[in-house]
Amino acid sequence: MKLTKIAAPDFNLAMTLDSGQVFHWEKTGAGFIGAIGERSVYVEQRGNLLFVNQRSADLVRNYFALDHPLARICASFPDDPVMNVARDFCHGLRIIRQPKWECLATFICSSMKRIVHIRQISRALRNRFGNADKIDKYVVHAFPSAERLAQSSERLLRECALGYRAKNLLATARIVSSGNADLEAWSSLSDLDLQAKLCGLPGVGAKVANCVMLFAYERLSAFPIDVWVERVLREKYFPRARKLNAAGLRRFTEEYFGKQGGYAQQYLFHHARTTARRPKL
DNA sequence: ATACAGGCTCGCC
DNA sequence: GGCGAGCCTGTA
Secondary structure (H helix, E strand, O other): OOEEEEEOOOOOHHHHHOOOOOOOOEEEOOEEEEEEOOEEEEEEEEOOEEEEEOOOHHHHHHHOOOOOOHHHHHHOOOOOHHHHHHHHHOOOOOOOOOOHHHHHHHHHOOOOOOHHHHHHHHHHHHHHHOOEEEEOOEEEEOOOOHHHHHOOOHHHHHOOOOOOHHHHHHHHHHHHHOOOOOOOHHHHOOHHHHHHHHHOOOOOOHHHHHHHHHHOOOOOOOOOOOHHHHHHHHHHHOOOOOOOOHHHHHHHHHHHHHHHHHHHHHHHHHHHHHHOOOOOO
16 A cells, blocks of 8 residues: 655654544554545554555544644643643644544444443444445445434444434434534534534433534534543542532533643543553443 | 443433 | 433443
8 A cells, every 4th residue: 555644743643543532443553444534544653754545645634633733732731730640641642623423423322331332333333334435455434424324223223232322313313414403504603502502412412512512623622521531520620529510510621721621621531541440441 | 240331311309 | 400210232
């Protein structure tokens, strides 16, 4: 396979792909195989360079957000011991730009699931309903469109191990494919309006909405609070606040982590999950 | 084995 | 408008 070289300073490919933003890239040899939208992509890191299959360079640069000013973003984090450890640990971790529908659908499937399960579900949906695209000797399936899933059924989706999430994914696919929810047009909404729109979709609550805002709409202040981040916040920032509810935590994160809160959240999350002794993936 | 996981939703107060 | 239980499935 002929490869194109692109500059990628301040970037850690493996860590970024393993940080719970995206769930379908597969390690192969020295690199990773996956899909960006409908296109199959091979990408491999050597130091500050990425090597990608031909004609995918622009796609890759944009997907991995190599233009985000990472040094400036990290410098804007609050200066406290917890944040500083996470920042050093996660050097080169970037918030990527995912296709909107794919991101939304995947996070609807993520509720109450560990990462290994989410990967299984993503693979099952892709293999069953997604378009195949060959790259070298590999066949990669793109994530199925909302239209394709809308024509599916709850039974078929349940066969992909979605459980109770099948109903939500199907309902949301139908709303999106019918044009009643225009995910692309929502890009122009304010953060608040976007979150409200997303939360109006079946299977989407505050946590999922914030993930989609952060990973697909580039709302870098979106701060998803899942069980891991909540644990970090409570243990490290409020060790003896017995009664601090979700709204209180929310208010703290917005005020304390500020405009780049999404990046801060991702770093806290990845550090906590990776260094936790008990659970693995 | 039985609990539990990167949540949403509904019914209850 | 805050709180608890149920929902599917795979894994420990």
